[in-house]
Amino acid sequence: MSVVIVGGGLAGISAALALQEVGVPVTLVEARPRLGGATHSFHRRGLAVDNGQHVFLRCCTAYRGLLERLGTHHHVHVQDRFDVTVLRPGGVAGRLRRSRLPGPLHMLPALARYSALPVADRLRTVRAALALRRLDPGAPELDEISAGRWLAAHGQRERARRELWEPLLMAALNAGLDEAAMGAAGMVCRTALLGRRDAADIGVPALPLGDLHGAAALRRIEEGGGNVLLRARAEAVTADPKVVVNGTPLGADAVILAVPHEAAARLAGEETCPDRDRWPALGAAPIVNVHVIYDRPVLDLPFAAAVGSPVQWVFDRTAPSGLAEGQYLAVSLSAADRWIELSTAELRAVFVPELARLLPAARHARVLDLFVTRERRATFRQAPGSTAGRPGAATRTPGIFLAGAWTATGWPDTMEGAVRSGLTAARLVRRHLREVRQR
Template structure:
């Protein structure tokens, strides 16, 4: 008897992970992606002979599920991972600080970094240490933390504005795509406790050394096909029916199980109400945008591979020269999270603000000639991780046997990150495999 493949809908990291895990287990699987590529919100495109990533994506050493996916993609050598967390932070008026963990057991490994953080005065450094200790005592799984903002908690624990701007907001905005005044306390605790206050090496930063499309599209397609799975690109799934079955480009295709690994807005439209009566709650998960400002110069203007910036519209800056294939000059990508202010602004307006901001951050840019400037936008980059969002995140299983959800927006225990997406895909694959075993035992 021929076994119908598992249908995985959506070719982002959650769908890729699901398909690979099922194929590795010997399950027939077909991944359907409406776009002509895999990768979801992590992709590359061509511009003027360069390979451009839509945005800068980083991971941490504690992102064990994502690192496991990289191994399956054959991409371990295609990323760089710090030996020790080390971030240079540029402030106003030419001031700078450095956050570098010490070779001490956690959470003591960050005490010297905070104690010597020159963007904060001595009193604020002490308050930052006290805040870190208080944060380490919280449980990110405590549902009460979903109703409190991180900003209110920081204020209640003596974290003044300078500490928030130069430390907490600097890191929270990048990790959560939500500012401290709006972010729910639970996801913030998860990030800081796991990455900065846990294992000493947990926060070591990892950055792709090749275009995202090479990792999450080309390598992902090869990994799925190499394990016996099938990838169908430009294939739009418009409905899910009992059976289960999927309607793909107007044709009904039976499936052993279905995993919906799309964005939450799309999933709410695809999944039948009978399978998930609470699907309207997913639509209530608001979205938070990210823009990336791409600035090319005729000469190098930044010496480090990346820096963080405070007190400026510039947030994090990455040197993309080699990854993009630029032969001369320097290519900087500025990642701007919580980009509500910028997402609808014309590129000319963004340029008017960011060109002088970059000159202020990098004095060498004042003498350099800008050879190109453009902006990439992700209007719905993540869901907005504000108070009340935690209870809206669904579990993977639905009321229909054989129909499951995957995506960083599901209840993974992690914020909306690449790690959360991969974990959701692994969990959905386990559920789908269990369903298939049950069906086989009954036949």
């Protein structure tokens, strides 16, 4: 019994490792020269650069389990407790730090003390948080309205939406409040902010993503007897099932399509996935990262959020990149439609002055290098109505399964969602193989 997995991102890697652990031989097919999918690294002028800043939360149990399987879980730093400094041009706007009260009470003091908002707005945020706690994120009606509309209807005025809810939810959903489905936003709030006390503690990689994920996965899969085909393009999937790779058919007892929804729609036949024509409607949302190398330290925090500025989040990437002197900051811009087509020079003209407005030390520092990375299709658009377009892992054809953060994982399009999808597909494959053996 063997399985072919198409796609070497986190979903495909997770499925491959889960199957190998129960003795199922796997062949992993990846078109790129590396594993890791949207989480990868490259080298520039002696520095290791991630294509974009990725973080996770303590509640991302499947993703953390993947790191343990890969043996890289010691190379991440997780906060002792959720703690985010929020910058505003000219100073610190506020700080969100959870208390040691049991969940969901742990975040209420942070909201009540959030100095970026007037006292009246802080009290309204506490009431909104209590209303969020009572939500069922899976309720169909919540998928039909935006997070911004729901928050406004629950007393959240523009300033609170802009200076509290948007920095948190835009980073999680890669969508502005008025473009994000309330179901997905509610899931994030209930699970992370209003769930277990430690659920929202933020984890940051201490290694380049290429080492944390891709290189480690290649090593683990091959050590486990798996076969990894890089620079191998899957051209078709037949109902046998077979996968045609670079013109050559690969037979299998089961196939997992762990690729973005556009590629899955192309590879899956109409009989296998009769709803595949709906998948392109999920669309794609971009993320842009502006990387700035200074000649001296300008930020004394591992990361910070920002309000009143085009900067959304800024991260210190000095140590993971290998920079010996100065400081390397990465500005992460979610829902980046307004930035994606701008040139590096245009982005520099915006963000170097903005960083100087946020970070007083940057006003006296020299920019040694600045470059931009762009993920045009970083996630699908998690807009109202999108949940209905996300398929499950099973298809109409026995032995062919879907995986990817865009499938119906119950999570937003995140690393956690990708890993969960791979584990679900692997579980269904194991059940399918048992049924085949019993025939």
